[in-house]
Amino acid sequence: MNKHRIFIRIFESSKPVRVVSRSIKTEPNEATANTSSIDYCADIVKQHDYENFLATLLMTKSLRSPAFVLRAFNVEVARVQDLTSDSQTAAFRLQFWHDALKGMFNKEQTLKDVPANPVAQELFKVCCCYGLQRRHLEKLITSRSNMNKAKYFKSLEDIEKYSEDSVSSVYYLLLGIGGVKDVHADHAASHLGKAQGITNILRSVHVSSRQKIVFLPMDILMKYQLSQENVLRCTDSEQMRNAVFEIASRANSHLEKARKINVPETARQIFLPATAVHNYLTKLQKRNFNIFDRSLFQASPILPFKLYYNRLLKKY
Known part of the structure; x- marks a missing residue:
């Protein structure tokens, strides 16, 4: 089965x-x-x-x-x-x-x-x-509205800002539902949201390329002399892997910072999606940061058990 x-x-x-x-x-x-x-x-x-x-x-x-x-x-x-x-x-x-x-x-x-x-x-x-809190709910809408107008990210910092509004806001709201009022939990939520948001951008490359949209940050593409056409054509190259490595490293840095913060027990179950973020970044590393590797598009058969295991251990 x-x-x-x-x-x-x-x-x-x-x-x-x-x-x-x-x-x-x-x-x-x-x-x-x-x-x-x-x-x-x-x-x-x-x-x-x-x-x-x-x-x-x-x-x-x-x-x-x-x-x-x-x-x-x-x-x-x-x-x-x-x-x-x-x-x-x-x-x-x-x-x-x-x-x-x-x-x-x-x-x-x-x-x-x-x-x-x-x-x-x-x-x-x-x-x-x-x-x-109304402001966090509104950020989920305004962040998508702004993205609908811009259509691309100028820099990795822009992706971090977008991730803070579109992903971290969800965690702030979930902490509110759980009755968690803790500055350390908020800090962890901010880092985790950025890690997950950046990872989502990496994971969406093959889908957005079909829609003729490039969400990888322009400053990173220019740094490694890559064009939008390279991304749209899903062209694997050493430059592309270097660009993906830099973006993924930023996501992993935020993830590590989030995991090092001691948060209340309720917050740990709320932050459980960190397991999925780590799982993807690990797979990406094993594929030598070839973001177009087909295996990265497939669901992980062991992820449900990793989630369950971390939940039992009260980790995220």
Whole structure:
């Protein structure tokens, strides 16, 4: 039997629990609808953010469902660019989420006023229940909006800024859900988000090349005398490997810094996706930083067990 399926059978038995705000009363039929909405959120994460899906399954029950809702919202916002090549259409879709989020923080708004979207409705409940910080939710939208306009990164520092807004913000919100108020945990979240964000850029090269988009930083490409055409054609070369090595080294540096920070136990399960980041960077190193190696595009059959092992050891 496929190793991934064994893992899923073990942990999907722990279904996401429904999220109900302390200020929102639900009737029996509403509770059923709520459960299906949570399942919908979990399915979105499973389909489009599989590694974070596996890590979220290993969270305690009290954190699992709100974490799925938050990650589903992040997926919905992140996928806007993938669903359309038209920047104006993408902007309209991002504006929908911006308007929905604005309404969620209107004290007079009720669940009935929220758009009839399962993710939006569940996010409203999570916001009411856990008092999530609006600025971090907005950064998930504005970072994608800015990227939709720019279409490329000028420097590695720009990728770090983008990663802080689009990935670290998720960790800040998850820490809020877990009730973790710790400066060291925030520091680790910042580094982990940057490590994961930079790694995501590396992993997306073969996909973005099909869309005729280059997300590798321009300053690094120029440093190693590489053109965008080299990336779009997936041309492996010594210069390309050197460029990938420098970018991957920055990601690994952030990952090591995050792992060296002592954080509360709850934060360790929230930071479990660090295992997937380390797994990819290790594979990339073994392939001598050939970012176009086909084996890097395949799911790791042992990753679920690495996640489970680190969860047992309370490591990340």
